[in-house]
Amino acid sequence: xxxxxxxxxxxxxxxxxxxxxxxxxxxxxxxxxxxxxxxxxxxxxxxxxxxxxxxxxxxxxxxxxxxxxxxxxxxxxxxxxxxxxxxxxxxxxxxxxxxxxxxxxxxxxxxxxxxxxxxxxxxxxxxxxxxxxxxxxxxxxxxxxxxxxxxxxxxxxxxxxxxxxxxxxxxxxxxxxxxxxxxxxxxxxxxxxxxxxxxxxxxxxxxxxxxxxxxxxxxxxxxxxxxxxxxxxxxxxxxxxxxxxxxxxxxxxxxxxxxxxxxxxxxxxxxxxx
Amino acid sequence: xxxxxxxxxxxxxxxxxxxxxxxxxxxxxxxxxxxxxxxxxxxxxxxxxxxxxxxxxxxxxxxxxxxxxxxxxxxxxxxxxxxxxxxxxxxxxxxxxxxxxxxxxxxxxxxxxxxxxxxxxxxxxxxxxxxxxxxxxxxxxxxxxxxxxxxxxxxxxxxxxxxxxxxxxxxxxxxxxxxxxxxxxxxxxxxxxxxxxxxxxxxxxxxxxxxxxxxxxxxxxxxxxxxxxxxxxxxxxxxxxxxxxxxxxxxxxxxxxxxxxxxxxxxxxxxxxxxxxxxxxxxxxxxxxxxxxxxxxxxxxxxxxxxxxxxxxxxxxxxxxxxxxxxxxxxxxxxxxxxxxxxxxxxxxxxxxxxxxxxxxxxxxxxxxxxxxxxxxxxxxxxxxxxxxxxxxxxxxxxxxxxxxxxxxxxxxxxxxxxxxxxxxxxxxxxxxxxxxxxxxxxxxxxxxxxxxxxxxxxxxxxxxxxxxxxxxxxxxxxxxxxxxxxxxxxxxxxxxxxxxxxxxxxxxxxxxxxxxxxxxxxxxxxxxxxxxxxxxxxxxxxxxxxxxxxxxxxxxxxxxxxxxxxxxxxxxxxxxxxxxxxxxxxxxxxx
Numbered sequence: 113x114x115x116x117x118x119x120x121x122x123x124x125x126x127x128x129x130x131x132x133x134x135x136x137x138x139x140x141x142x143x144x145x146x147x148x149x150x151x152x153x154x155x156x157x158x159x160x161x162x163x164x165x166x167x168x169x170x171x172x173x174x175x176x177x178x179x180x181x182x183x184x185x186x187x188x189x190x191x192x193x194x195x196x197x198x199x200x201x202x203x204x205x206x207x208x209x210x211x212x213x214x215x216x217x218x219x220x221x222x223x224x225x226x227x228x229x230x231x232x233x234x235x236x237x238x239x240x241x242x243x244x245x246x247x248x249x250x251x252x253x254x255x256x257x258x259x260x261x262x263x264x265x266x267x268x269x270x271x272x273x274x275x276x277x278x279x280x281x282x283x284x285x286x287x288x289x290x291x292x293x294x295x296x297x298x299x300x301x302x303x304x305x306x307x308x309x310x311x312x313x314x315x316x317x318x319x320x321x322x323x324x325x326x327x328x329x330x331x332x333x334x335x336x337x338x339x340x341x342x343x344x345x346x347x348x349x350x351x352x353x354x355x356x357x358x359x360x361x362x363x364x365x366x367x368x369x370x371x372x373x374x375x376x377x378x379x380x381x382x383x384x385x386x
Numbered sequence: 387x388x389x390x391x392x393x394x395x396x397x398x399x400x401x402x403x404x405x406x407x408x409x410x411x412x413x414x415x416x417x418x419x420x421x422x423x424x425x426x427x428x429x430x431x432x433x434x435x436x437x438x439x440x441x442x443x444x445x446x447x448x449x450x451x452x453x454x455x456x457x458x459x460x461x462x463x464x465x466x467x468x469x470x471x472x473x474x475x476x477x478x479x480x481x482x483x484x485x486x487x488x489x490x491x492x493x494x495x496x497x498x499x500x501x502x503x504x505x506x507x508x509x510x511x512x513x514x515x516x517x518x519x520x521x522x523x524x525x526x527x528x529x530x531x532x533x534x535x536x537x538x539x540x541x542x543x544x545x546x547x548x549x550x551x552x553x554x555x556x557x558x559x560x561x562x563x564x565x566x567x568x569x570x571x572x573x574x575x576x577x578x579x580x581x582x583x584x585x586x587x588x589x590x591x592x593x594x595x596x597x598x599x600x601x602x603x604x605x606x607x608x609x610x611x612x613x614x615x616x617x618x619x620x621x622x623x624x625x626x627x628x629x630x631x632x633x634x635x636x637x638x639x640x641x642x643x644x645x646x647x648x649x650x651x652x653x654x655x656x657x658x659x660x661x662x663x664x665x666x667x668x669x670x671x672x673x674x675x676x677x678x679x680x681x682x683x684x685x686x687x688x689x690x691x692x693x694x695x696x697x698x699x700x701x702x703x704x705x706x707x708x709x710x711x712x713x714x715x716x717x718x719x720x721x722x723x724x725x726x727x728x729x730x731x732x733x734x735x736x737x738x739x740x741x742x743x744x745x746x747x748x749x750x751x752x753x754x755x756x757x758x759x760x761x762x763x764x765x766x767x768x769x770x771x772x773x774x775x776x777x778x779x780x781x782x783x784x785x786x787x788x789x790x791x792x793x794x795x796x797x798x799x800x801x802x803x804x805x806x807x808x809x810x811x812x813x814x815x816x817x818x819x820x821x822x823x824x825x826x827x828x829x830x831x832x833x834x835x836x837x838x839x840x841x842x843x844x845x846x847x848x849x850x851x852x853x854x855x856x857x858x859x860x861x862x863x864x865x866x867x868x869x870x871x872x873x874x875x876x877x878x879x880x881x882x883x884x885x886x887x888x889x890x891x892x893x894x895x896x897x898x899x900x901x902x903x904x905x906x907x908x909x910x911x912x913x914x915x916x917x918x919x920x921x922x923x924x925x926x927x928x929x930x931x932x933x934x935x936x937x938x939x940x941x942x943x944x945x946x947x948x949x950x951x952x953x954x955x956x957x958x959x960x961x962x963x964x965x966x967x968x969x970x971x972x973x974x975x976x977x978x
Contacts (some may be wrong), residue, residue, distance in 0.1 A: 130896035152693045152835075159834045229951045244850055247833040248700055249692060251840050253832045255848045262848045264830065264840060264944075269960040294784075362856040365848065365865040369812045371951045373802045380960035382967060 134142030148291055148325035151247055156291045156325050158245045158252075161356040161363060164238035164333070167193025171309035173202065174348055181220070183366045189309075196238075196349045203344040215310025224305055227376055228368035230261050232304025233297045233319050235348065242356050244363045252286060252293070265295055271344035278315050293323040296363040313339040329355035334384060416672065418509045435560060438467040441533060443639030445498070445508060446486050456643075457670055460486065461549025464672055468611075475536030475875030476610040478902075479603040480556055480659035482595070483530070483538035484610065491527045491543035495519055498531065503530055509534065514855050516677055526582050536608040536876030552584070552591035553613060556602035556657060560594035563656040563844040567592055569651075570632055571615050571661075587615070599930070600900060600920050605659035607770075609876070612652070614662035620649045623663060635660065645669035648782040689877040689907045694835045696853070697877045699905055702942045703829040703913050703935035707821035709745070710737040713893075714767035715774025725763040767931035769916075776893070777927035783894060799963050800955060808892050810956065811845055811949035813866045814903050816883055817917060819847055822933065829913075829935055831905075833929060838872060838879060845949040851881050859885045866890060868901070879905040895948040898924040913938040 148156040167175070173195040180188030182301075205210060215222055225231065231239055241257030250268035250315040255261075265286040266273075275283035275298065302315030322334040331353045338346040401484050430493040436455050442448040442465060448458035476483055488494045495518045498508050511530040513520055519529045542551055557563035564585050573585035573592060585592040590955040605612055614898040617623040621636045626635070636652040646652070657662045675764040690698045707866040710733050719725070725733065766774040779787075794804045802810045812821060819842050820829075828843035841848040851872035881903040888897025899921040906914045913935040921927040 134789060159837075222953075227951075230946070230948055246837055246839050246850070248832040248834060249698070251699075251832055251846075253841070255839060255850055259950075260846055260848065264832070264845070276943065280948055280951065281946055329870055365849075365867055366864070367812050369867055370802075371809060372950075373598070377802060377956060377960055380957065380964055381802075382964065 116382070121270065133291055146291075146326050149328070155247075155288050157247070158293060158308070158323060158331065159247050161242050161244045161266050161361045162353045163242040163356055164240075164353050166189070166193055166196070166238070166352055168196045168349070168351060169235070169240055169307055170306050172197050173200065173309070175309065181285060194276040196351045198348040198350055201347070204345055205342060205344055208312075208342045210324060212310050212312060215305065215312060217310075219233070219308060221310055221375070223310070225258075225308065226302060226372065228259050228372035230259050230304065231256070232280050232300060232306075233282055233284075234321060234333075234337075235306050236261050236263075236281070237321075237333055237335075237353065239353060240365065242361070242363050255363055257366055257370055259366075265293075266383075272296055272298070278302070278306055282317075289322075293321075293325060294321070295319075295321040297321065312342070313337065314341045316341045317375065323353075326352065329357060409950075411928060413866075423826055434496065438533075438535065438627050438880065446539075453789045454670060462588070475532060475538060475872075475878065475880065476608055477532075477875065478556065478599075479552060479575070479605045479608045480655065480657035481605050481610045481613060482556045482602075483540050483554050485540035485551040485554060487542050487544040487548045488525075489545065489548060491519055491529055491541055491542070494530050494541060500550075509876070511538075511873075524955065525579055528608065532875060533608050533609075534876055536878055538875075546590075547589055550590060551817060552578075552593050555592065555594040555659065556597040558597055558657060559600060560596050563594050564592065566656050567880060569584045570627060570630055571663075593807045594639065594807075600922065602657045603928075604660070606658075606660045611967075612660035612662050615662055616664050616666060616668060618666055620651060620663060624651060627663075628803070640662075643672040643863070646673060649874070673725065690833075692833055695905065696796050696833060696835070698833065698876060699831045699838065699879060699936055700833050700934040701831060701939050702944065703830065703831065704938050704942055705820075705827045706933050707936050707952075708760075708764070708933040709762065709822035709824060709827065710734050711767050711822070712765045713767045713931065714776055715768065719765045722790035725765060727760065727763060731764045732763040753793055762837050762933065764933060767933055768929060769932045770918075770930040772928065777925045777926055777929055778928055779894065780922070796959055797963055797966060799959060801814075805956070805959065807866075808845070811953050813847060815843065815892055815929045816867050816886060817919065819844070819867070819894065820915060820917065821904070826945070826947050828891045828942055831942050843944040843947050846947045851879075863896075864888070875904075877906055881905075887912075892919070894924050895921050908934075913937065 117265070123130045137366050142280045151157045151159070167190075170190050170193060175190065175193055178190045180190060193225040202212075220226060225235075225239070228237075236243065236254075236256045236258065239256070239258050243254055243256040246253045246255070250264040250266075252267060254263045254265065256263075261281060263281050263284050265284040267286045269285055272285040273283070278299055278301040280301055280303060282297045284295050284297045286293055286295045288294070297319040298317070300313070300315055300317045300318065302313065305312050317337070320336040322332075322340075324334075325330045328330050332350065334348060334350045337343070338349050396929040406470045425744045439450055439455060439458050441959060442458045442460065443450060446460060448465065449458035451457050451459050451464070456468060457464055458716050459465075469675070492678045495510070499510060499518065501508070510518055511532065512518055529541045531541065540551075541824060542552065544551060561583070563769060564575065564583060568585045571587070573587045573684050576584060576586045578584050578591055578593065582593055584594070606702050607720075624634070624638050633654040634651060635654055636649040636650070640647055640649050640651040646667045646669040648667040648669070649669065650662055650664045653661050655664060655956060692698045692700070699765055727890070768774045771777055794800065796805060796809075799805050808814050810832045814821070823844050830839075830840070830843075836852060836854045838851045839848055840851065840855060847867065849867060849870055851870045853872040853874055856871070856874075859865075863869075864887040866887055866889060868883040868887075871882045871884065873880050882904070883901040884975045886897060886901075888899070892899075897917060901920040902920075904914075904916040906916075907913045914932065915935055916930055916932045918928055918930040
């Protein structure tokens, strides 16, 4: 059973929340001032290739530098980073915190990213790969640079339709609130993680995303995460997303399956005799 | 060179060649209002060709010809239109484009730009820096457009020669091609403004550019179907041409429904250019053909536009109806171009049902939506070569196949690599990914200005194709599905795929394959898809396949085909193979 809520996080609330975390307050101030370019239908033009910069893909929360696989040396190590969770805390239920810690311990084998699995939402947004937004007439498509992931955001449905089945990337319905694209994403299969630190949700996950242009080359990305089976209350992340400015910027096809086969099937392979 | 001069002299002296040129534009995608199962003969309202006449009158100052609704006269060059199904625009064929000279090119382009594609159907082609007009020092200003039917047109500002200006050929050997036209058709070799070698027919230029990307496409079936030359006495000219070993595709004759008693012949020029040679007095052919057993007029299908003016291909399409069409024509259908609906239904039962293993019919017909569209009556996918068979493979390819090690069967697979990229959920490859599959046949197309996303449901792959010229990948970057370069040729989305990594093969195709894909809406629910494979390492000729996707927005939605994520088959297959290994090792140990 999925409980459908109207998006309740409005702009003034976010501005207020932004002031709680000093690093993000400048972003919040800019929201009100910037008037973005518009597409043919008068809505903000989000078309283009975007990418998050930062370390949210390693860990949504504050994290210190740490070692990776010894064989990879400094290349595989985890850079330190400031968290993107508003208020800093992910409000896990007690059992879920234990599960998150278990994920952390087993992360090399258990992280779906290691296995080249679809990244889910919101993780797809801030993986260290570009993604492209295409605004069509009734739909918006986001094509991600990792694992051939993509989403169709239905802009033409009066009411959200139940997904035909639970999936990694869920089902997305969108609407415009002023200059903000608000996307309601549900219908997840509960397999995806949020980051390489093992943060996770269940199939009851509902993500309400807000994409707001704050300059010609940056969007503010905000996501409210609700999952009553895993968390004690809804919580939010926020980060800017930047336009890729290279004149030849592309989401280059990246098929990672073959790089995961050793991990997944290595024990079943017949290797050439040494 | 001496030899050529001699021939030219003899030729012009004896045959008195005229220099009137004809350009035959097969101008419209055939407006199928009914399913492809009906006869090819359809009653066609003459207003269709009239539309082309009006367009050339309005935008290129051509004049209508009295008594003919299918031709215009552009400064003594006649452009004749006829209805037919085209397989794409003119660009890249042996006749790349035609050119008109305009007194004030900047003003003309500004005018066309302000009218816009929705107003006039004209599509402006921009240079890589985004500009519309380029000034070539010493020559003149040039610009490129296409007409609404995909004919590439160059506009030049050459005050010395206004009106119809030149025909521009693509050739693997421009010098030889120009020599051929000069020898066979009597043109005068000359240099345009001392900069470009060409052949002059009266005051119309024939120019040629070297084509380096394999061979140019054959003109027949494209928007510039053929070019024509007029002679006084065709029989006499034919004798001369035969002496020059010219390849005749049709001997001189008065065609059925010709409007005059003038004869026409067809010859094949260099680089796949089809050439008509006609006698003085030629007035075209009455092409209005009445369908046998049908009195219904086919309505002209106008491809809808996106709000920003591009042909609108968006929506959910499926290839369910096309599943079961064999790639090549079978011997059992040698005498026909279409199956009857009953035969098509029987083919589906035979092919599709048996290929979905033990899945039951109800699941197939409900969940998979097979009852939504009638099975295609198409005999084979291959439409070129016209016999429906793939061309001969090269000797080198045959030798490589003979020398190839035997394939390892799945039950002995050592690693996933032995099982192929489809089983590994990597890709079905650039050709294979579009092919109809037994299930999950969805195709979603979404467009934003200048971009088309093509998403295939089966193992979920999405390509983003820019329809604006863009910098391609360098030599150092090759991918499974390659680098797609898109453009609109009239209503057709043309995609050229380059930079393939060659790690997937379609029936033996190599890394050198050049794939050209064409998507055209031919009706409210029909999206025609054509794919041309050029791979000189494997096939001696390019070949083209075609099938239709059927629109199914109302009930179909692409589901997430999380192939790799649920690839239990891989685990099971490898684990079975290791079990077999272990048993064999055990048996071998026991024998010792």
